[in-house]
Amino acid sequence: MTGRYYTILPAEVRLDKRLLPFERILFSDILTLANKNGYCFASNAYFAKTYGVSTVSISTWISNLVKYGYLSRTYDYKDNTKKIERRRLYVKADFMAYKSRLNDPHKGDFKEGIKGDFKDNNINMNNINKNIDTSTSKHMGKSPRKSDYLEELLANI
Known part of the structure; x- marks a missing residue:
């Protein structure tokens, strides 16, 4: 997630005492990444590099988010093998309502500029x-x- 973006951390997740602070932040990043396709396919290695932690930590955090019902996950396997090609993390449907708030707030439906013959107020x-x-x-x-x-x-x- 490079560039300019922001995340939303829903109050339900933020106030859940069962979650560690980094699990809450990870959820908000997954919510942002799931905005485009409806799911997040970022790897544990990607998140580990982003947060400066191990892939084991990321795996544990994601497992907790799944355990507490905030995420679900599916796997795409390589043909005729049990090797995982891609993991998909889906955000609980209740939180996808926040998705519309993740759009660029500066991209509005502007129809016209300032009207009128304004004189300088000096x-x-x-x-x-x-x-x-x-x-x-x-x-x-x-x-x-x-x-x-x-x-x-x-x-x-």
Whole structure:
């Protein structure tokens, strides 16, 4: 899972005290990977490398997720052998409802842009400039340090 993506961790999984913290995170990643095809086919080696743990740990975590009913798994075998070609992890149907939330939130159905003939609202800037002008005219004999500072500050905005 490289690139930009995010996962969802359903509250039921997050609050399940039977699960280890990494089992919960693993479930959210499997949910994300199952988003496209309805199942996840990532290997234990892939997850082990991702999390920096052993494949035995991943196998145990997946077994616990299956045991507690969050996942089911099937195997595709090579022809006429018992050698596993591919494992498929299916997320419990209740959690696939979260799948629609995994789509890119920035890809909306935008039909049109901003409407109208908008004019710049520079009332605040006009008032600030008037206030500076009146304050400097009142204090012509005094040091113009504050007004110079304000004008310079406004010029840099």
